[in-house]
Amino acid sequence: MTSYKQDGVEALEVTAHESSNILAPLAAPTQSPVRALIAAVSGYAMDGFDLLILGFMLNLISADLGLTSSQAGSLVTWTLIGGVVGGLGFGILSDYLGRVRVLTYTILLFALFTGLCALATSYGDLLVYRFIAGVGLGGEFGIGMALAIEAWPADKRGRVSSYVGMGWQLGVLAAAIVTPLLLPHIGWRGMFVVGLFPAVGSFIIRKAIGESELFVRTHAAKKREFPIKTLFRDKTTTRRSIGVIILCSVQNFGYYGLIVWMPGYLSKMFGYTLTKSAIWTGSSILGMLAGIWIFGQLADRIGRKPAFVGYQIGALVMVFIYSTLTTPNALLIGGIFLGLFVNGMMGGYGALMAELYPTHARGTAQNVLWSIGRAVGGFGPLAIGALATHYSFGTAIALLASIYIVDLLATIFLIPELRGVELE
Numbered sequence: 001m002t003s004y005k006q007d008g009v010e011a012l013e014v015t016a017h018e019s020s021n022i023l024a025p026l027a028a029p030t031q032s033p034v035r036a037l038i039a040a041v042s043g044y045a046m047d048g049f050d051l052l053i054l055g056f057m058l059n060l061i062s063a064d065l066g067l068t069s070s071q072a073g074s075l076v077t078w079t080l081i082g083g084v085v086g087g088l089g090f091g092i093l094s095d096y097l098g099r100v101r102v103l104t105y106t107i108l109l110f111a112l113f114t115g116l117c118a119l120a121t122s123y124g125d126l127l128v129y130r131f132i133a134g135v136g137l138g139g140e141f142g143i144g145m146a147l148a149i150e151a152w153p154a155d156k157r158g159r160v161s162s163y164v165g166m167g168w169q170l171g172v173l174a175a176a177i178v179t180p181l182l183l184p185h186i187g188w189r190g191m192f193v194v195g196l197f198p199a200v201g202s203f204i205i206r207k208a209i210g211e212s213e214l215f216v217r218t219h220a221a222k223k224r225e226f227p228i229k230t231l232f233r234d235k236t237t238t239r240r241s242i243g244v245i246i247l248c249s250v251q252n253f254g255y256y257g258l259i260v261w262m263p264g265y266l267s268k269m270f271g272y273t274l275t276k277s278a279i280w281t282g283s284s285i286l287g288m289l290a291g292i293w294i295f296g297q298l299a300d301r302i303g304r305k306p307a308f309v310g311y312q313i314g315a316l317v318m319v320f321i322y323s324t325l326t327t328p329n330a331l332l333i334g335g336i337f338l339g340l341f342v343n344g345m346m347g348g349y350g351a352l353m354a355e356l357y358p359t360h361a362r363g364t365a366q367n368v369l370w371s372i373g374r375a376v377g378g379f380g381p382l383a384i385g386a387l388a389t390h391y392s393f394g395t396a397i398a399l400l401a402s403i404y405i406v407d408l409l410a411t412i413f414l415i416p417e418l419r420g421v422e423l424e
Contacts, residue, residue, distance in 0.1 A: 033151035035209045037160060039100075040144030041167035042201060043107060047137050048171030050114055050195055051079065052281070054130075055259060056179045057188040059267075061126070064188070069389070071123050073381040075130050076256065080378030082134025087371025090139030094363035095227045098211050098219075099147040102139065102363075107201065110136025114195030133195075138374070141168075142366030145350035150212035150359070154420050155300060157354065158307075162296025162347030169288045169343070172259075176281040214423060218359040227364035230357065240356050243414025244369045247308070248349065250407040252377020254315065254342050257384040257400055259284075261393070262335075270328050280332055287336035291344025299348050303419045304355075307348060308411045314341035316404040323398035352415070358424035 058072045086106065094102040113133035120126035145164050152160045183191055218224075225233070232238045259281070266272035266280055291311070298307040318338045325334050349370065357365040387396035 032209070033148075036151040036212065037148045037163060039103065039205045039209050040148040040164045041170070042205065043103060043140040043144045044164055044167035045171030045174070046107065046110070046201070047140055048168035049175045050110070050133070050137070050171075051076070052172045052175035052259070053179050053191050053194075054079070055261075056175070056183065056277075057191060060183075060188045065120070065123055065126065067123055069385055070382070073385050075127065076381050077378040078127055079130045079134035079137065080252070080256070080374045082131040083138030084371040084375040086135035086138025087142060087367035087374070088138075089135075091142050091364040091367025091371075092227055094139070094143045094146065094367070095224075095360055099143050099150075099215060099363060100205075100209060100211055103143045103147065104205065106136045106139030106143065107205070108136070109133075110140065111196055112136075115193055117195070118189040118192040138371045139367060142368075142370055143363055145366050146215075146354065146363045147209075147212055149350055149354045150214040150362070150423065154422060157351045158299030158304070158348065158419070159296040161350035161352075161354075162292050162299070164350055165292045165296075165346035166289055168346065169285050169292065173282060173285045173289075176285060214359055224360035227361035228368070230361035231365055231368070239414050240416065241365075241369060243410045244349075244353060244356065244365075245372050246410040247345075247407060247415070248370050248373020249376035250373075250403050251343075251345055251349070252374045253380040253383075253403060254319070254377075254400060255380070256377045257380030258338070258342065258397070261381060261384050261388070266331070270331075272328075280335055283332055284335040284339040287339030288343040288346075291340035292347040294340075295344045295347030299351060299419070303417050304348055304352050305411060305415060305417045308345060308415070309408060311341050311345045312404050312408045312411060315345075316401055316408070318342065319401040319404065320398055323394045323401070352418075354423060355418040355421050356416075362423075
């Protein structure tokens with residue numbers, strides 16, 4: 001093994017014998033891009049399912065455990081803060097140990113502590129379980145996204161990113177359908193037990209796919225700088241990373257601020273039953289799915305920046321319009337278009353981050369930057385709840401529209417257009 005300098009970073013030439021020893025713990029390279037995509041989509045669907053059933057159950061949990069509105073909202077917040085911890089740790093591990101192996105660890109941790117929530121007897125222990133479940137949740141999106149994108153060619157990268165983003169909404173849609181059917185019969189504790197099932201899926205995922213060939217080649221070829229350092233290695237990269245953090249923060253803040261409190265708001269203000277709230281959520285999710293799919297198509301055809309800018313303007317307009325709606329039918333139809341723009345941008349983050357950072361730091365970038373945004377977004381439910389308490393829910397939503405101005409400026413001035421570039 002011999003050392004040399006490459007772009008100012010110490011690197012190592014690895015002999016064939018040494019390379020085989022390094023790669024021995026890794027899974028074989030991925031044989032099917034489709035299987036890699038299925039693994040990423042299914043893992044992210046598990047996350048969406050969990051967080052939406054929590055939103056549906058907040059009122060029941062609060063009544064059973066005697067929680068205040070702030071405590072109930074903090075269950076979501078601390079789940080997402082746990083996601084930052086998991087995103088940081090598991091993202092780095094995935095760049096050293098491999099995407100598939102670490103993806104399995106995250107799903108197992110998430111499933112186990114989601115199941116333990118069923119045994120909670122107080123706010124304190126439930127908060128701990130939700131936080132640790134969030135640690136597992138934090139690793140799944142970025143690792144799965146990196147695994148899928150590294151398996152597909154550049155001209156399909158935007159679409160693949162959107163398909164993974166749609167996984168979350170498929171999980172949320174499943175929760176919107178399943179929760180009204182099961183919750184009245186098994187209660188909130190029984191719903192958390194359902195979270196154990198992803199553990200079975202994690203073993204299937206681990207055996208069904210192999211590691212990405214791009215990652216295996218990079219892992220064998222050289223010693224890399226610490227991944228976190230790569231994200232902020234110079235002024236240009238730091239500016240890009242700040243831009244991505246802003247985009248991810250706005251995305252999550254707007255999404256969680258709306259999706260967590262909307263069922264309760266519809267119930268309180270318009271007398272929606274659990275079933276009617278689920279219908280609203282389901283229609284909004286269909287809008288989100290359509291928006292994500294369209295975004296992926298646009299990103300591959302006209303570029304990442306034009307797609308983001310168009311959607312950000314759409315989100316700004318639709319959030320403000322939505323704050324003025326007062327009838328159930330208007331809320332239902334408006335929710336479809338609100339979801340299309342507000343969450344449609346989910347279709348682009350994976351491809352954007354994959355193109356901004358090299359393979360040896362891609363898992364870290366996808367997880368860390370997204371998870372930071374997810375943690376900031378975790379304060380969305382708290383902010384919406386506080387504003388709704390002191391003013392009104394409509395006012396809270398109207399103020400929420402202003403964050404998309406920040407989103408728009410960050411895209412224009414901090415994010416480059418890299419459509420079609422080959423991954424490093």
